[in-house]
Amino acid sequence: LTSSKYPALKRSEVFKQLNSDDLRYFESILTKAEILRPSDSENLSLYNEDWMRKYKGQSKLVLKPKSVEKISLILKYCNQEKLAVVPQGGNTDLVGGSVPVFDEIILSLNNLNKIREFDPLTGIFKCDAGVILENANTFLNKHDYMFPLDLGAKGSCQIGGCVSTNAGGLRLLRYGSLHGSVLGLEVVLPNGEIVSSMHSLRKDNTGYDLKQLFIGAEGTIGVVTGASILTAPNPKAVNVSFLALEDFDKILKLYGKAKSELCENLSAFEFMDKESMTLTDIHLKGELAFPLGENEHPFYILIEVSGSNKSHNDAKLESFLEGAMEEDLIIDGTIAQDETELQNLWKWRETVPESCLSQGGVYKYDVSLPLKDLYSLVDATNARLISKGLMSENPNDKDPNKPAIGATGYGHIGDGNLHLNIAVNEYTKEIEEALEPFVYEFVQSKKGSISAEHGLGLQKKNYVKYSRSPIEIQMMKDLKHHYDPNGIMNPYKYI
Ligand code: FAD
Numbered sequence: 001l002t003s004s005k006y007p008a009l010k011r012s013e014v015f016k017q018l019n020s021d022d023l024r025y026f027e028s029i030l031t032k033a034e035i036l037r038p039s040d041s042e043n044l045s046l047y048n049e050d051w052m053r054k055y056k057g058q059s060k061l062v063l064k065p066k067s068v069e070k071i072s073l074i075l076k077y078c079n080q081e082k083l084a085v086v087p088q089g090g091n092t093d094l095v096g097g098s099v100p101v102f103d104e105i106i107l108s109l110n111n112l113n114k115i116r117e118f119d120p121l122t123g124i125f126k127c128d129a130g131v132i133l134e135n136a137n138t139f140l141n142k143h144d145y146m147f148p149l150d151l152g153a154k155g156s157c158q159i160g161g162c163v164s165t166n167a168g169g170l171r172l173l174r175y176g177s178l179h180g181s182v183l184g185l186e187v188v189l190p191n192g193e194i195v196s197s198m199h200s201l202r203k204d205n206t207g208y209d210l211k212q213l214f215i216g217a218e219g220t221i222g223v224v225t226g227a228s229i230l231t232a233p234n235p236k237a238v239n240v241s242f243l244a245l246e247d248f249d250k251i252l253k254l255y256g257k258a259k260s261e262l263c264e265n266l267s268a269f270e271f272m273d274k275e276s277m278t279l280t281d282i283h284l285k286g287e288l289a290f291p292l293g294e295n296e297h298p299f300y301i302l303i304e305v306s307g308s309n310k311s312h313n314d315a316k317l318e319s320f321l322e323g324a325m326e327e328d329l330i331i332d333g334t335i336a337q338d339e340t341e342l343q344n345l346w347k348w349r350e351t352v353p354e355s356c357l358s359q360g361g362v363y364k365y366d367v368s369l370p371l372k373d374l375y376s377l378v379d380a381t382n383a384r385l386i387s388k389g390l391m392s393e394n395p396n397d398k399d400p401n402k403p404a405i406g407a408t409g410y411g412h413i414g415d416g417n418l419h420l421n422i423a424v425n426e427y428t429k430e431i432e433e434a435l436e437p438f439v440y441e442f443v444q445s446k447k448g449s450i451s452a453e454h455g456l457g458l459q460k461k462n463y464v465k466y467s468r469s470p471i472e473i474q475m476m477k478d479l480k481h482h483y484d485p486n487g488i489m490n491p492y493k494y495i
């Protein structure tokens with residue numbers, strides 16, 4: 001068996017191939033509803049292929065257990081039998097981490113989806129790993145709380161998947177990373193042992209903070225089955241402004257001003273370039289009018305302010321925008337007048353990832369860079385693709401012989417996180433070779449990180465050294481070997 005999309009990778013002989021005894025075992029511990037077999041090939045392919053339609057495995061079995069105990073039995077058996085396993089949440093991963101490379105068993109958390117408890121005084125929320133982020137947030141909103149993480153994939157991604165990628169998202173600027181808001185986890189180790197650490201403590205310095213190992217581990221050392229999260233009170237007043245700017249330097253000046261004037265009310269500061277808005281406009285097909293008339297400016301910013309007092313919140317935003325106009329930082333702008341307008345403005349930002357994919361395919365690079373260098377990677381990538389003859393010099397010239405459409409940049413300014421997306425008509429080896437290791441070398445030269453918030457998965461497997469030293473990589477391998485000596489958990493990926 002070889003991977004059709006990745007001929008350079010070979011299936012490891014260490015792993016057993018699934019046989020009828022294995023199937024009989026799984027049938028003995030699971031109900032029919034918890035097993036997806038090859039007879040259901042259409043559904044099986046949904047689990048084998050990733051969101052970008054870029055990575056595709058050939059698994060013949062999806063297990064969807066309804067209890068932690070069943071997950072424990074599955075892993076114990078797979079470990080004994082050396083059957084490789086890919087944990088899968090909402091399958092919205094953007095680095096090829098959530099799908100098998102060959103015939104690994106897919107362990108889906110879809111059926112482990114109960115909210116366990118919530119304390120309205122402390123805001124501590126406990127749930128199964130398979131709870132969908134949007135459902136968690138809807139539940140919390142009813143109690144006047146909110147999940148401290150928000151992202152465009154909220155309708156599909158799961159709490160366990162977000163924890164396992166240490167997803168950052170749109171609110172990190174204000175609410176911090178999951179490394180801070182996760183208070184405890186329940187995890188099943190590869191040998192089937194259940195580690196129950198669903199703590200409710202803000203402070204707990206009892207030795208090593210073991211849960212941190214699983215936050216961002218991408219399913220390589222165990223399966224997260226439950227999470228205890230410190231949630232945040234729902235702000236009573238939220239407003240959003242959408243602004244146009246003429247250069248990237250003004251974005252940085254505006255960000256400095258926003259930090260000092262909007263302070264604790266600033267809850268998002270997102271940027272999009274003209275090209276990402278053009279692709280979104282094409283993708284939305286006129287469903288939403290562009291917020292600022294024509295899309296004709298080089299850069300756009302979405303600012304969200306939130307607080308407990310509406311008039312105070314609005315007054316702060318208005319005075320900030322007036323100042324920004326006077327200082328010539330912004331060319332144009334609009335403020336949402338009601339909840340619908342607010343949601344529509346967010347839609348222009350949250351739809352960018354799928355819009356960049358909509359022309360056929362997309363190469364995504366999620367990187368951290370010093371703010372002053374953040375956008376230079378987009379310019380450098382476009383120049384590189386043009387010099388290699390893979391893209392037209394004029395973005396309006398749709399030359400069918402050029403496989404790349406162009407590089408766009410957007411992301412989380414407050415987190416120093418650029419999303420470099422290269423929209424393409426098709427995935428080709430030539431484009432990939434033009435981009436890699438070029439992008440990673442660029443990031444390393446600026447002392448950035450090759451993975452800001454999406455993880456490493458399969459995509460960045462060969463490039464970890466651009467952001468981690470040999471000793472750091474060795475320590476990661478040691479940890480992996482300690483917890484997963486048979487290497488059954490999410491093999492062929494970054495570790
Ligand atoms: P999956 O995609 O199923 O899995 C992700 C990884 O975690 C895989 O390696 C998988 O093996 C592992 N895994 C999943 N569940 C478990 C578990 N229970 N135990 C152990 N391992 C597990 N990311 C951001 O950081 N910020 C964003 O703003 C953002 N926006 C996005 C917008 C869109 C439209 C899309 C498609 C993705 C976006 N992402 C973003 C990517 C992000 O990684 C995922 O959306 C989310 O974190 C993954 O959750 P999931 O449940 O889909 O996990």
Ligand code: 2HG
Nearest residue numbers: 152353364365411419421
């Ligand atoms: C976002 O911020 C996500 O929208 C996805 O992290 C970014 O698709 C991307 O490159």
Ligand code: ZN
Nearest residue numbers: 169412419453
């Ligand atoms: Zn992001």
